[in-house]
Amino acid sequence: MKCAWCLGDPLYENYHDTEWGVPVHEDQKLFELLTLESFQAGLSWITVLRKRTNFSAAFDAFDYHKIARYDQKKQAALLKDSGIIRNRLKIEAAIHNAQAFLNIQEKYESFNRFIWDFTEGKSIQNKFKTLEELPPFTPLAEKISKALKKEGFKFVGPTVIYSHMQATGMVNDHVVDCFRYLEIGRANS
Secondary structure, X not given: OOOHHHOOOHHHHHHHHHOOOOOOOOHHHHHHHHHHHHHHOOOOHHHHHHOHHHHHHHOHXXXXXXXXXXXXXXXXXXXXXXXOOOOHHHHHHHHHHHHHHHHHHHHHOOHHHHHHHHHXXXXXXXXXXXXXXXXXXXXXXXXXXXXHHHOOOOOOOHHHHHHHHHXXXXXXXXXXXXXXXHHHHHHHO
């Protein structure tokens, strides 16, 4: 059995089966997922997932060093790129967040260390039986959101952050009957 939210779309099912909820500790991947989650704000994840390859091409494979140096010309090119979500505020936030990401690395050695300290380096193993039980965010997501905003990040509200926590395995929100719930739970123990 799988989580019902992914059923019926091969791209969604593959993402669910191979990525969602798997703990991520590489800064590059954490930045990619945070950027994609911020572009998702107000949209569905499948919309972003379908454009993921285009986002990667448009944003230099999510190289935050390069993105932090994007100028007005690059921003204008991104706004014309029909392969991505062309929202000026989200594009500006991605550039700003790349700069904040570099500052976090300088202060805390890595973004991974900073973000995973909120869970003491371990995945939170939830035990949801139905999708309806999954919250849109939690008090911990609110705490992380506030911390990121304090560090200068934008488009990182608690719902975006909780989605990021789910995507990067900070929480295991696969329903308990899903085959991935047990696999990820065992890997994290």
